[in-house]
Amino acid sequence: MDVGPEQGEIAIGWGREAWQIPDSKVAGPMELAGYADHVSVRSGQPFRLFVTSSAGAFTVRAYRVGWYGGAGAKLIWTSASIPGKSQPQPSKSADRMISAVNWTPSLTVQTKGWPAGGYLLLLRGANGKEKYIPFMVRSDTARRAVLIVDAVNTEEAYNAWGGYSLYHGPHRLATRRSLMVTFDRPYDFDGARGVLNEYDPLIQQAERSGVPLAYATSVDLAADPGLLTGARAIVFSGHDEYWTLAARAAVTRARDAGTNLAFMGANSVFWRVRYGVDAHGPNRIMFGYKDAALDPIHDAPDTTVHWRAAPHPDPENSLTGTLYECAPAKGNFTVFDPNFFLFAGTGAGLGSSYQGLIGDEADRAYPIAGTPANLQVVAHSPTTCGVRNTVADSTYYTTPSGAGVFGTGTIEWVRALEGPDPEFNVNQPSVDFARQVTLNLFKALAAGPMGRTHPAVPNLAAVHNQASTATGTGGKVGVEAPMPKPES
16 A cells, blocks of 8 residues: 555644553554564655554554643654554574565555654554654755764664564573564563653754754664765764774764764673664664674674674773763763863852762763774763773763764663653753753754864863773673574
8 A cells, every 4th residue: 555645745743642652552563563674765756564453443643852831752654544453473494584575565655745863663553552663854964964874773772572582582581582683573561661761852852952963873874975975973872882894984074074973872882783684674684693603704794793892892982071981870970070061050169069960871081992082071970880980971072074073872862752651750950951961962063063162172081091991891891792692
């Protein structure tokens, strides 16, 4: 079935209640779920949806994620009623990859007139149950814009629909984890856990800032490196852990040409992955063996191990400025450099502490090879990681090209943009601080290479961080960290 905007018009809709799925309405994994045959298309290009429905007919509503006066999303398109059917059970490969590539297409969606941006496609069954399919309408170019990247690699790595992810198999057994995953399957839970936690709050603040924006996914960075040409900045969402060799090379070239970077979470550029092809095209399978001995390509720059690990270590600090430190992290965001330009208007002083902003995962600056010589630590936060005591660092550095690179050093930052978070004791003053710094950041990113007006002031020696990674859980630099060995 070929479905486009009804009568050529774009539907308009507002209100969080229209697009958010209550827990009581989340459909089961095979009750109602689906996926798209592309992670992104350009506006005007079609894509297909593959949907399973045991409850008969369903509709699709396309909501574009954004500020929209605080509503968080806007209805762009609504489908007609689509006949539903139960699709076959997904297949499982010898490497425990769960794939629904054996499903038949349910409809083709036309995107003529759809603005670039992140979308939540809301499936609604005849029985009232609902599920999301996340999707991106990517920008044609990021020239003179701030590019926001949706970390679909990381979202797929954690996706356990069908019982398997790159982390575990049934009963959460790490020894039964997948060694590769595919975008040709639905996402687990409500279908958009990663988007709602790590992308949606950030994109709302970005659009609220009013600066020119562009949109893409982590797959697009590898598939279309020319997309970055002339970008004012590239912003990575709250959890962007899984990177390909091509994506890192493209981002590094952009930085060295004057494009600013902002890492809004922690644990960025931690696992190296590569893509494979399936029946729906290239870049649909993501290999993540997490062990050089298991990877058929066991001694190459794209062997799927930690970026910091053997056989070809290239630690993340040369790009992000920091190393992933640990999880589960908890602490207050503690200001070390109150004169840092992005703290303007917050009232922050030396030692100002913002409750709960260090959370779930955290980064730390290390005086080791690869760390930029002019690294400026702007927050130095005492942090607990389970029974360990450590610190989390928020940092900034600049390059000869003029590019500035900022990192929050904490995953909780983006989640806090949504509002107070009782799980991490994030209160309203912490939310207000994070929002003001984020708005300052987007305006600075859009103004051009930040290093030209705000060169980094190196101060890493003053924080007395040690060179050993023993306080963290991310592993030693240059050494492959042991992983639970998968069962055959």
